[in-house]
């Protein structure tokens with residue numbers, strides 16, 4: 077397959093991520109400390125205020141999935157006693173360690189100085205870091221974020237998170253970094269975050285246009301890259317989102333759709349979809365092609381909300397730094413209860429004038445997947461738009477059946493056509 | 504209060520007691536709980552799922568706490584499968600089946616305690632499916648500092664109390680809770696006594712019996728269960744049963760979706776005395792008495808923070824403590840080996856398995872692992888595996 081064509085913002089992002097990997101792998105030269113932490117509910121601004129670098133194991137697993145390395149890593153982990161049933165991100169990570177722990181820049185990952193277990197929206201995180209802790213024997217700081225089981229957060233939840241930040245996380249990070257906590261540095265970072273968040277939301281909301289100048293799933297995973305990883309709160313992230321915004325604006329002005337990996341502008345958009353669930357990474361490009369080949373653009377997705385639901389109005393707030401970190405953690409997509417997820421997806425289908433909801437159900441991920449069939453039925457019922465269900469995995473190539481996925485997508489598009497014809501006849 | 508078992512004619516032999524428990528266990532229409540509810544107007548039943556819920560609060564609200572542990576292998580799941588993909592464990596689909604087939608239509612409230620993301624998401628599904636049933640996701644703390652996690656948890660308990668008050672329309676006083684705590688302390692003591700008795704003389708208290716005794720206890724009033732436990736202890740002690748040349752083993756990993764009863768029996772038939780397990784943990788989740796003096800909510804919170812068991816739904820703050828609980832229990836029960844038996848697709852048990860098993864290896868405790876589903880039918884492979892394990896333990900002991 078030819079080299080994928082990338083939008084300028086994608087190239088910029090690639091550079092940023094590479095720069096972060098270089099900073100991580102050169103920690104022994106720079107003397108900087110490195111944390112491992114998760115994407116949902118990550119405390120990037122706080123870590124940065126201590127000068128601590130941020131390494132995200134899910135992002136490493138994604139990188140290894142896209143580079144077709146994850147299959148071997150997963151087998152390696154299964155050989156050493158990890159069950160075939162559990163999340164493949166964990167096994168890709170553990171397998172990578174077993175095979176030399178090499179970062180995408182080809183250099184060995186240094187051991188982390190701290191595991192910051194931001195426990196938001198997914199049970200597996202807790203065990204993942206218990207497993208890593210056995211290997212690294214480094215301090216592990218647990219931030220427990222309660223689940224919004226009744227569909228909203230409470231004062232008690234927020235107070236609990238803030239007191240953990242004050243009593244556990246901040247003192248722990250002070251100890252690891254040797255740097256005293258400076259709330260003004262944190263405020264500054266949060267101010268930066270909010271600016272980037274404004275621009276990200278603007279970009280994601282352009283999916284409401286016809287044609288859509290963005291793909292909110294396949295393109296979306298690039299758009300969220302900097303803010304979901306090590307850059308939220310930095311001036312680089314502000315610059316990135318300004319550049320991205322300009323790029324999208326230029327497409328709006330030209331009346332064209334997003335650029336596909338084949339290099340064409342995807343403007344002939346026959347189907348507008350909302351997608352729920354993470355993508356498959358091992359066949360990412362083939363998967364994407366199945367959509368644009370059929371004229372399907374994704375106008376909104378839930379995956380682009382796992383690291384924060386900015387489109388629902390949340391912004392990091394420099395005037396209430398710790399409380400705002402707590403609210404951020406509580407509000408990430410997978411920390412919302414099922415009825416709320418149904419509400420959100422229904423609203424997306426309506427607001428983005430989509431033809432329906434497509435669920436990519438991930439074998440690995442109970443956090444997303446358990447209950448998705450009901451989500452589909454409910455959203456179908458409430459929007460009167462057809463839904464569809466495909467099943468893949470994140471980084472385990474054994475669970476990506478291209479023929480199957482393609483068949484299902486084709487039938488789905490036929491179903492949408494039928495529905496349209498029915499509606500036209502009725503009109 | 505109305506008892507499910509009439510104590511005047513209460514069974515006194517182990518066979519009678521267990522037959523009674525088996526009947527309750529087998530009855531997926533929950534006839535006894537329905538009868539309890541119908542006996543007095545206004546009574547409410549509150550269902551709860553694994554692993555731990557503060558039953559004292561449900562009891563203090565005057566409600567019957569009803570343990571719901573899936574459908575086992577006796578129920579055909581027809582609708583439930585349409586709600587879940589093939590790679591998700593069985594218990595949520597059989598619980599949904601119980602709901603959509605009307606078997607839980609008398610249940611007024613449902614508590615979904617934190618154990619993993621599957622039950623967490625099921626709590627939201629319940630809200631959509633049964634909007635008229637009060638349902639609560641009950642999150643327990645993963646921070647075990649009394650001033651942080653303890654304080655948060657006390658407020659969560661208070662919220663649960665208020666939810667139950669709204670459900671029942673009656674105030675739950677501190678004294679109500681204290682009375683319930685005292686009864687559940689009795690229950691914990693009796694439960695421990697039964698398990699200790701089993702560990703001492705496993706041939707007199709087979710696990711297939713003890714299991715039924717405990718499961719049935721989660722479907723009746725605690726007062727009644729206390730009487731039943733005492734009766735069982737007395738009867739089991741008095742009865743003479745042949746002692747076999749079995750090995751002593753512990754079973755871990757079965758804290759949520761339960762193995763079919765046949766599996767429990769198969770392990771015994773393969774030559775193992777199960778002297779320690781984590782089946783349906785709720786009645787031993789707190790390992791000590793909860794103080795009945797002072798603020799009862801604070802007492803329940805503190806008990807959770809300080810004296811609850813180590814199991815997969817809890818974070819272990821210090822690496823060196825991981826698996827310690829299991830090893831101590833194994834030693835206390837003088838088990839010679841461990842069977843790590845987990846439901847298929849169970850993240851908590853399967854993610855923990857390598858860590859716990861590594862600790863067992865370090866402690867020189869032999870172990871094997873297998874997976875099951877609550878509706879597993881074929882027992883032959885399990886019997887063979889457990890039998891081979893028992894033989895190897897005998898060989899090396």
Ligand code: SF4
Nearest residue numbers: 163198200441442443
């Ligand atoms: S279970 Fe899902 S949310 Fe959790 S680590 Fe795996 S992929 Fe991420």
Ligand code: SF4
Nearest residue numbers: 592619621759760849
């Ligand atoms: S059996 Fe395991 S995965 Fe399934 S609900 Fe229970 S704890 Fe969760």
